[in-house]
Amino acid sequence: MSQFITSLELFLQLSAQMGTHVLFAILGGILCEKVGNLNLGVEGMMLMGASVGFATGLSTGNPLVSVLAAGIAGAVGALIYGVITVTFRGNQVVTGLALTTFGTGVSGFLGQSLSGQALPETITNFFAAYTVPVLVDIPIVGRMLFEQSAYVQAALICAVVLYIYLNKTYIGLQARAIGENPAAADASGINVTAYKYLHIVAGGFLCGVGGAYLSLVFVPRWQDNITAGAGWIAVALVIFSTWNPLKAILAAYLFGILRGVGFKMQNVGIGGTDFKIPTQLLDMLPYLATILVLVFMTLRKKKENQSPAALGNAYFREER
Numbered sequence: 540m541s542q543f544i545t546s547l548e549l550f551l552q553l554s555a556q557m558g559t560h561v562l563f564a565i566l567g568g569i570l571c572e573k574v575g576n577l578n579l580g581v582e583g584m585m586l587m588g589a590s591v592g593f594a595t596g597l598s599t600g601n602p603l604v605s606v607l608a609a610g611i612a613g614a615v616g617a618l619i620y621g622v623i624t625v626t627f628r629g630n631q632v633v634t635g636l637a638l639t640t641f642g643t644g645v646s647g648f649l650g651q652s653l654s655g656q657a658l659p660e661t662i663t664n665f666f667a668a669y670t671v672p673v674l675v676d677i678p679i680v681g682r683m684l685f686e687q688s689a690y691v692q693a694a695l696i697c698a699v700v701l702y703i704y705l706n707k708t709y710i711g712l713q714a715r716a717i718g719e720n721p722a723a724a725d726a727s728g729i730n731v732t733a734y735k736y737l738h739i740v741a742g743g744f745l746c747g748v749g750g751a752y753l754s755l756v757f758v759p760r761w762q763d764n765i766t767a768g769a770g771w772i773a774v775a776l777v778i779f780s781t782w783n784p785l786k787a788i789l790a791a792y793l794f795g796i797l798r799g800v801g802f803k804m805q806n807v808g809i810g811g812t813d814f815k816i817p818t819q820l821l822d823m824l825p826y827l828a829t830i831l832v833l834v835f836m837t838l839r840k841k842k843e844n845q846s847p848a849a850l851g852n853a854y855f856r857e858e859r
Contacts, residue, residue, distance in 0.1 A: 582770025583642020588747025613747020
């Protein structure tokens with residue numbers, strides 16, 4: 540029994556690691572969508588953050604500067620999206636898709652000089668897993684949460700802080716009002732444009748930080764297309780989390796669990812015979828589950844599960 544518990548703890552620990560970058564991306568998506576902007580460029584912003592963060596780590600050897608640079612890269616991508624969709628009122632879906640293409644191109648260009656290089660020990664040691672005494676001994680979830688890199692724990696803290704911000708602060712409630720009815724928010728004296736820019740750029744920052752987790756911590760070396768579609772998964776899991784940052788933790792870790800299952804089930808023994816399951820089939824599990832979740836969430840018509848009322852709609856103040 541103790542061996543089973545130990546195996547479960549290790550599995551959950553791995554699952555949390557595999558879901559951390561997705562959690563950052565979901566939180567970034569929630570920030571953006573709460574003010575009424577649908578940004579499908581999450582994948583591009585994550586790739587920009589991953590490549591810029593890795594390049595900065597190689598040149599500076601400073602872990603905090605690397606994460607900051609990754610976040611700024613994601614924020615710059617989000618700013619481009621904001622200018623087009625908020626100021627020029629461009630189509631949000633098309634702009635988001637263009638941002639993903641742009642981010643993929645940027646990471647591919649930078650990646651040409653990054654392949655095969657190793658990060659300095661100052662970064663790998665800084666982000667190495669560490670143990671929190673006492674708390675690590677909590678059954679099942681102790682190692683999952685308290686024997687991890689600080690990066691993993693930072694994602695959890697961000698989720699809690701973002702939940703408090705959106706639900707318990709005056710500014711957060713104003714941001715939510717913009718996502719529901721920007722005309723009414725504008726009439727009440729809220730600067731809709733400023734709020735949109737602030738939350739779109741902050742969301743892009745989180746996406747960039749999420750991408751950097753892959754290249755600085757999880758891998759940690761450069762690989763082309765290092766996000767492997769995680770940005771698209773994050774866009775879907777924003778819906779699954781019903782735009783709730785605390786539920787985003789569950790959504791991201793479920794994704795990590797499904798990824799972990801793929802690693803653990805590559806060879807299955809039945810009756811003394813080993814069966815090798817194709818890795819491509821196992822890699823499909825998280826994405827197939829995401830599709831099923833979206834179908835399920837679409838069928839549920841509860842009000843609390845619905846998106847912000849003004850999501851995806853450009854705001855024309857003159858039409859107020």
